Amino acid sequence: MQWVEPGLLRLPPSRKTGADPFKLAEQYRRFGESIVGMLPLEVTEGADGEMMINDGVTRATRVHRFAPPGTKVPVVVIEWRPRMILSAMPRVSER
Numbered sequence: 001m002q003w004v005e006p007g008l009l010r011l012p013p014s015r016k017t018g019a020d021p022f023k024l025a026e027q028y029r030r031f032g033e034s035i036v037g038m039l040p041l042e043v044t045e046g047a048d049g050e051m052m053i054n055d056g057v058t059r060a061t062r063v064h065r066f067a068p069p070g071t072k073v074p075v076v077v078i079e080w081r082p083r084m085i086l087s088a089m090p091r092v093s094e095r
Contacts, residue, residue, distance in 0.1 A: 001040055003072040006060035007093030009043065010052040010086045018095030019061035027058055033067040040074035046084035053092075054078060060092050 011018065031038075041056030053060055056073075063073050 002075050002077070004051065004075050005070065006041075006064040006073045007091060008051075009041070009060055009075075009092050010050055010089040011057060011092060011095065012052055012054065013089070015053075015057045016090060018090075018092070019058040023058045024061055024065075027062050028066060031062070033063070033071075035063060035067065035071065035073060038063075038073065040076045042078045043075050044079040044081055044084070044086075045077045046081050046086040048087075050086040051075065051077070052086050052089060057092070061095070064092050 038059060039056070041060055042054045043051040044054055045051050060073060063071055
């Protein structure tokens with residue numbers, strides 16, 4: 001398991017617009033800015049060490065928006081694709 005700043009993670013093609021606003025509001029209501037007990041985000045690691053979220057877009061967005069700057073989240077790399085270029089995908093911080 002690794003710890004990364006959620007704003008640096010890339011969004012998957014299916015979530016280019018970011019987290020679902022209703023789901024985000026619900027998560028914030030339940031957990032606030034806390035990461036205590038948060039499940040690790042599942043990511044794919046591509047070229048240049050870039051990471052794309054497979055599971056956990058809403059969790060990453062909540063922590064990026066509401067937690068203190070520099071807060072890191074746990075991630076687990078479930079797929080490694082060293083030839084996959086992810087730089088065209090938006091980052092959590094851009095949505």
